[in-house]
Amino acid sequence: MERFRRTASRRCPLSYHSRMSTALDGEQSRDDRRVVEVDIPSDVAFIETVVELVRRECQVMAFTRRQIMLNVPVALTEALSNAILRGNGDDPAKNVHVRAEVDTRRLIVEVGDEGVGFDLDMSERDPTKPENLNREDGRGLYLMRKLMDRVEMVEVPRGSMVRMTLNRE
Amino acid sequence: MSFSIKREGEVVVVDVEGQLIVGNRQELKQKVLDEMEKGEKKFLIDFSQTGYIDSSGLGVLVSLSKKIREQGGELRLANLNDDLKTLFELTKLDTLFQIADTRNRALQSF
Numbered sequence: 001m002e003r004f005r006r007t008a009s010r011r012c013p014l015s016y017h018s019r020m021s022t023a024l025d026g027e028q029s030r031d032d033r034r035v036v037e038v039d040i041p042s043d044v045a046f047i048e049t050v051v052e053l054v055r056r057e058c059q060v061m062a063f064t065r066r067q068i069m070l071n072v073p074v075a076l077t078e079a080l081s082n083a084i085l086r087g088n089g090d091d092p093a094k095n096v097h098v099r100a101e102v103d104t105r106r107l108i109v110e111v112g113d114e115g116v117g118f119d120l121d122m123s124e125r126d127p128t129k130p131e132n133l134n135r136e137d138g139r140g141l142y143l144m145r146k147l148m149d150r151v152e153m154v155e156v157p158r159g160s161m162v163r164m165t166l167n168r169e
Numbered sequence: 170m171s172f173s174i175k176r177e178g179e180v181v182v183v184d185v186e187g188q189l190i191v192g193n194r195q196e197l198k199q200k201v202l203d204e205m206e207k208g209e210k211k212f213l214i215d216f217s218q219t220g221y222i223d224s225s226g227l228g229v230l231v232s233l234s235k236k237i238r239e240q241g242g243e244l245r246l247a248n249l250n251d252d253l254k255t256l257f258e259l260t261k262l263d264t265l266f267q268i269a270d271t272r273n274r275a276l277q278s279f
Contacts, residue, residue, distance in 0.1 A: 044192040070221065070252040073188075077223040081191040128261040134235060136228035139260055143224055146259050 033103040034060065039095045042088040042113075047080045050098055054109060057102040064169045071147040071166055072107065078140040079111040079162050087113030087160060097161075105168055110154065112161035172197050174204065177276055180211040186218045189226035198229050202236070210242030213275050217248035227262060234266065243267075247275035 034057045040046040051073045058068050080096065088094035100109040125132060127139045144151050150165040172193075173184045181204045189197060201212060214230070216222075230246070237244045247269045249257065257263040269275035 044190075047190065047192060048188060066252060066255075070255060073221045074223055074256065077188075077190055077221075081223065081225065085191070128259075133261060133265050134231060136232045137224075139224035139227055143256075143259065 032061075033101060036098070036100045036102075038098045040098070041092045042084040042090055042094050042096060043092055044081060044084055047077055047084075050080060051076050054098075054100045054102075054107070057100060058107055061102050061104050061107075061168065063107070063166075067166060067169060075144045075147040075164055075166075076109060076111075078144045079109070079164060082140060082162070083111050083113035083115075087115030089115070106149075107166045107168075108163065109166075110161055110163045112156060112159055114159040116160060172200055174200060177213075180213050180276055180279055181209045182213045182215060182272070182276075184215045184218060188220045188222070189229070190221070190223040191225040194225045194229040197226075198233060201233050205236065205240060205242070210237070210240065211279050212237055212242065212244045213247060213272070213279075214244070215247050215272050215275075216250070216253055217272070219250075219253065222253060222256060227256070227260060231262070231265065243279060245269060245275040245278060247272050 036053050036057055038050055038053065040050060054076055055068055055072055058072055063072070080098070083096045084090060088096065094114040097112040098109065099112075100107060102108075125138050127133070127135065127142050132138060141151075144162075144164060148164040148166050150163075152163050154161040154163045171186050173186065175182045175184075181201075183197070183201065185197065187193075204212070212233075234244050245267050248271065249268060254263070254268075257266070257268070267275075267278065269278060
């Protein structure tokens, strides 16, 4: 059956230029898929709003309570704050792009910034080692990896992007 | 999201309402530091009304714990729900903090 895509624009709660679209496949069965796309300026005040948008879609797709209350919000907050504070250097003139695709099998969320990116393999120090427990920083990437099934850097023409995948339990 | 501060005997009790994340962690830190400036030494942070905590929020708790200890004080945490407990276990911060199941138990432990 030929599939079609319907895009529905909704008023987005973000005050800056932003857009959110929901794309649904024609099939309402297992191929049902929702897409959220938002651009936000580099300001940590926007994090909670974006997290709520993505959480809501995961709820619709019947992700577990723990995934909705812990995995998704914490890992996404980490990715967003990393993009805002490190990637874009907290510069409100620079944007962070978020694209989340959710279906009944998994969430794939991409967070892109205008920075140069970093090497995931080189960026990790084990924050659970006794000598690191008293450090204030260094738990962000660790939590992303622990709370998501996959975390990867994606090559993009401009800036950098992290892609996280969480399989529905 | 907000932080409310009450006194229970000699203990300063901070309720974290909503999230403790990168956007508001400094507010919590400042509130506790202000109380320390006044000479307070015993602190209890109650998470019964908390949604989620990110790495910045955890970092602020670590920082406050150190500062309170350095001034001869004590910090206790209470009322972590199962998700928050998992977060502390994943980061092994459950070994760094004294965590009580209830506010009363935490208050009695000082």
